Amino acid sequence: MKKYIFFSLAILFASCQDFLEEEMVATITQDYFETESGLEELTVSTYNALRWKYGYVQEGPFAFETGIDITDPQNKARATYDPAAWSAAGVAGQYTNNLLGYFLAQLLGGYPLISDCNKAIEIIRDKAPGKFADPEYANLRRSELYFSRAWFYYLMTTILGDVPLQLQSSNTLPKAFYYPKATSEQIYSQIIADIRFAHEHLPEIADKGRYTKWAAAHFLAKLYLHRAQGQEFRPYRNADGSINPDDPNAYLGLLYKGTGSNDLDSARIFATEVIDHFSQKNGGAFGGLAQDYWDLFRTGIGDWGNENNAEIILPASYIASSKMEDNGRYGMRTDAAFTITYYDAAWNIPTLTWSYGVQKGELYLPSDWGYDVFTDKINDSRFEKSFQIEYKSASFDSKSGNEGEGLPYNDPTNKSLPWTGDEASYFNANIKAGYSRESWGGRAAVAGEHKIGRGDLGLVFLENTKETAIDKSAALAQPYVLYPRWIKDGSSYYYRKTGKDRLQGNLGLLVASGGTNLRPSSRKFIDPNRTTVDNHFGSRDVAIFRLAETYLIRAEVYGRQGEYAKAIDDINVLRKRAAYKANEQRAEVLARLYPGAEQLPNSERSYPYRSESDTYEKIKVDETYWDGSSEKSRLESYPPEATTHEQRFIHFIYNEASREFNTEQVLYDGIHHAGIQLERMLHHNQLASSRSESWPASDNPVNGNGQDGKGKGAFSPKHTFKPFPQTFIDLLTDENNIPLSPEAKKKYQNPGY
DSSP, rough: OOEEEHHHHHHOOOOOOOOOOOOOOSOOOGGGGHHHHHHHHHHHGGGGGGGGTOTTTTTHHHTTTTTTEEESSSHHHTTTOOOOTSSTSSSHHHHHHHEEEEESSSSHHHHHHHOOOOOHHHHHHHHHOOOGGHHHHHHHHHHHHHHHHHHHHHHHHHEEEEEEEEOOOOOOOOSSOOOBBBOHHHHHHHHHHHHHHHHHHSSSSTTTTTTOOHHHHHHHHHHHHHHHHGGGGGSSSSTSSSSOTTOHHHHHHHHOOOTTTHHHHHHHHHHHHHHHHHHHHHHHTTTSSSSSGGTTTBBBBBOOOOGOOEEEEEEOOOOOOGGGGGTTTTBBBBHHHHOOOOOOOOGOOOOOOOOOOOOOOOEEEEEHHHHTOOSSSSTTTTTHHHBBBEEOEEEOOOTTEEEOOOOOTTTTTOSOOOHHHHHHHHHHHHHGGGGTTTTTOOOOOOOOOOOTTTSEEEEEEEEEEESOOOEEEHHTTTSSSESEEEEEETTTTEEESSSSSSOOOOOSTTTSTTTTTSSOOOOOOTTOOOSSSTOOOOOOOOOEEEEEHHHHHHHHHHHTOOOOHHHHHHHHHHHHHHOTTTTTTOOOHHTTTTTTGGGGGGGGGSTBBBBOOOHHHOOOOOGGGGGSSHHHHHHHHHOTTSSSSHHHHHHHHHHHHHHHHTSSSSSHHHHTTTOOOHHHHHHOTTOOOOOOOOOOOOSSBTBBBBSSOOOOOOGGGGGSSSOHHHHHHHHHHHSSSSSOHHHHHHSSSSOOO
């Protein structure tokens, strides 16, 4: 990544290492970008668009992870949709402003980069220096610029709806702050046309990180599907396309993006083009997908091989580097947004480790539904491959920088949890005979001795339900520290008992700050290649488009067209890959304690917990998954608003997307544009929901804190869009430079803010 000085101001541009030689330029004037080399560098710099979500550890997840039903921000005000935070003048407006870089606020973000795209497009059109005089070459680079610009507009319409459509560059402050909004219909018409052009002129094979024909085709499939999804909301716009801010359904009107008579067919055609190409190119048993879901995220010290996986259609193009600035001003920090810092001597993990990550700022963890959307955790391997449900003992040597397997259980410096007499008796009587973990060595539990030794499990999570609550005696007698969601003690049921040792605390919901941290976090972005063990800047790339999403796009199209058999075939491509394969090892806690483990053969419930056969037939999808009456359909937990076959099918598609793309900042796009965001949030997300008596109640709430079965939040229709920043609204004028009236500001602002 390179640093440039642009318009005499320090602006950081980013490029992919594979297609730009390193060059440090001290001073750059406008004239430089009218040269061949300057124009090349300006074009490459617009690839920063792809990093928009991932470098801002707060803003990106705030925009694309809050407002989905499978994730909770670990901040009370944001998770419960407190009005002070969720306002144009609050953190919602501030973070939106930081992402978009609205004109006066800063020179990083959406609109400044859109201006860079426009500047480069204008230079190609008007100056055509050097190689750009060749029409074919010029069209190639124009295609890249159209793609970067379209990607920004796509993201902005997703979180804001109608936004200003800027198609000319701007080098100076305007005479009037007159920025009328374009409708989403106008914006989609523009970006679809731009990506159609890009699809025609981009190559099938490009330098790593650059846009290709297949990335354009995937993007077009998404755009056409979203436009088709929004067609039913046309009645909620005025005749001139504007929005009535007083209409309670105005939020749905913002989802209308125009009407194309063949949008679903177009989405299917472009998705099929991508699927056919990757299926042929990649081969394999899973339609071109990675052979193992974990292959997409697998990493190790000095190993970034997952980034070259053939399923990836478009990466964000972060690179492994010891210098933060090589990955842009804010670096790659998705690893720090979704990966919690877990270490404690009680777990024989006394220090930070390379293997378990480090958090920074506000953390985002799954909601209960984020785990339970995996309706078969025993046979769908994506559950354990997505979340860190087990932590082995580990120790870090600050002198050597190496990580070991923790201390022996009888080491005098081992401070892991000691056995009590009751726990030792229970373990020896009920667990020891069948516990064959290699590191354990068959030892008996002895009161007063430390539980956790070298290579043993230290911290383990059990995401069960009230109906499948584990007995408290069994939970405490495990040969590691176990945190169940539900435990049973006599006739009492307790939800997420907390505390560092023996489940003493009661704050299992984020009503008091910090109440939900003890739960599994994402495994997908753990980065053992951080420069120091406490450094939150990551070195890993992120997949923006991958083939699994293409399959789900086409499956949704087939379902909307009534071709459910074809939709099922596409969904089952993902399911075949998701299944455990013969001889594949399960997590110990899955094989021993998770609900459903009792149905496994005894051989699979013993170390090393290998599956005897492929589990695909157990998770294979058919229409009963959304028939509204079967057990499989019940487990999908459809919102009450989903009363028809087609409505339940659409929700199933996004349940499957939740299983496939959790923490990848993809799900928001889908549930939002499909118009089902509100009903899913109210039905699934307890911290956000205002509904009462929709969740199982525990016997351990304290003064209204904890699990009382009631929703804790205030999510409403307005929250399906973010607010325009109040500072921006207050700067706006009409074309004559007259400040907007209160009524005009209200009309400009998104409904409800």
